Amino acid sequence: MTSNTDRERSKAGALQVKGEILTIRRAGDYYVIVFAAPGVAQRTRPGHFAAVAVGGQPTAMLLRRSFSIHQVDTAGALGGTVEIVVDAHGAGTKWLVERKPGDSIDVIAPLGRPFSLPKDPVSTILVGGGYGSAPLFMLADRLRERGCRVDLVLGAATASKLFGVVDGRRRASALHVTTDDGSMGTKGRVTAVLDRILDDYDGQVIYGCGPMPMLSAIAEIAQNRGIASQTAVEEAMACGVGVCMTCVLPVRGTDGITRMVRSCTDGPVFFGEDVRWSDVGTVPTDCLGAPIAQPESSK
Numbered sequence: 001m002t003s004n005t006d007r008e009r010s011k012a013g014a015l016q017v018k019g020e021i022l023t024i025r026r027a028g029d030y031y032v033i034v035f036a037a038p039g040v041a042q043r044t045r046p047g048h049f050a051a052v053a054v055g056g057q058p059t060a061m062l063l064r065r066s067f068s069i070h071q072v073d074t075a076g077a078l079g080g081t082v083e084i085v086v087d088a089h090g091a092g093t094k095w096l097v098e099r100k101p102g103d104s105i106d107v108i109a110p111l112g113r114p115f116s117l118p119k120d121p122v123s124t125i126l127v128g129g130g131y132g133s134a135p136l137f138m139l140a141d142r143l144r145e146r147g148c149r150v151d152l153v154l155g156a157a158t159a160s161k162l163f164g165v166v167d168g169r170r171r172a173s174a175l176h177v178t179t180d181d182g183s184m185g186t187k188g189r190v191t192a193v194l195d196r197i198l199d200d201y202d203g204q205v206i207y208g209c210g211p212m213p214m215l216s217a218i219a220e221i222a223q224n225r226g227i228a229s230q231t232a233v234e235e236a237m238a239c240g241v242g243v244c245m246t247c248v249l250p251v252r253g254t255d256g257i258t259r260m261v262r263s264c265t266d267g268p269v270f271f272g273e274d275v276r277w278s279d280v281g282t283v284p285t286d287c288l289g290a291p292i293a294q295p296e297s298s299k
């Protein structure tokens, strides 16, 4: 079962590369950027992310922006290409999508711990919220190569915020779509269809990437059924490489002790049952190293 497999890490560490942008295309509300990244594609596993420098030089935007790696291609003369999916909303992502083919971007990748793959050909369900579906297509390919059934569930607030519907039909055993406003697929959240799919296909593992409330709901459904879930979290990041502790969240270890762990290096993929979802954004008092409350009299 998935929880017993070793985490597949990249074959070697992350690289810092100057990647030439090859194409930028619209996909609904998102942009798909393809760039050359020599050596990165070969090291990438589903669930890895890339940290991209934004703003050019000089810039006040000191921090890199993180993006799940959507696709890689190891063929061709460029030493491999990488695709990311960008939701342009703040200064950094807007700068990125305004680049032109031929421009170069500074990228560190692949980063983080990727999804684990099951040893046996089990039935799996992949759930992506909005651009959170980006890393799930590579994952679907790897799972199907291992003989797994792959049900892909794509959800978003509205149709234009879905990513990968056409591709999903081709890559998964079956595609299920939900939108909050009913503009495509089943009206409602992804959780509205999960129980039925789990029942119909005897789902053994749920993989999720998307907003934290969605991941928390997936983890709860999996736990209630006694099956595994793996969730790729999106905590705000600063350095992306394990130095600054910006991205910590409370996670239970195999010893039952909760620690504040870095989602950039210990994640972004965690087993759903290990994350203390309702305590994310806090340091729980029972967490290892949490500050001990001083009695009033000693202050």
Ligand SMILES: Cc1cc2nc3c(=O)[nH]c(=O)nc-3n(C[C@H](O)[C@H](O)[C@H](O)COP(=O)(O)OP(=O)(O)OC[C@H]3O[C@@H](n4cnc5c(N)ncnc54)[C@H](O)[C@@H]3O)c2cc1C
Residues within 6 Å of the ligand: 049, 063, 064, 065, 066, 067, 068, 069, 084, 085, 086, 087, 088, 089, 090, 091, 092, 093, 094, 131, 132, 134, 233, 234, 235, 236, 237, 238, 268
């Ligand atoms: C592991 C991981 C994978 C991600 N994958 C994708 C993806 O595939 N596609 C995509 O569009 N976005 C993705 N994001 C979110 C993306 O990193 C942020 O939207 C982006 O950093 C925002 O930068 P900005 O300058 O446009 O926005 P601003 O809001 O101006 O950002 C200001 C600062 O806050 C940080 N920040 C703001 N929002 C987020 C956020 N949601 N997550 C992390 N840091 C944030 C930025 O790094 C920056 O330092 C991912 C985040 C993480 C952590």
Ligand code: FES
Residues within 6 Å of the ligand: 236, 237, 238, 239, 240, 241, 242, 243, 244, 245, 246, 247, 248, 262, 263, 264, 265
């Ligand atoms: S973002 Fe700096 S430690 Fe994770």
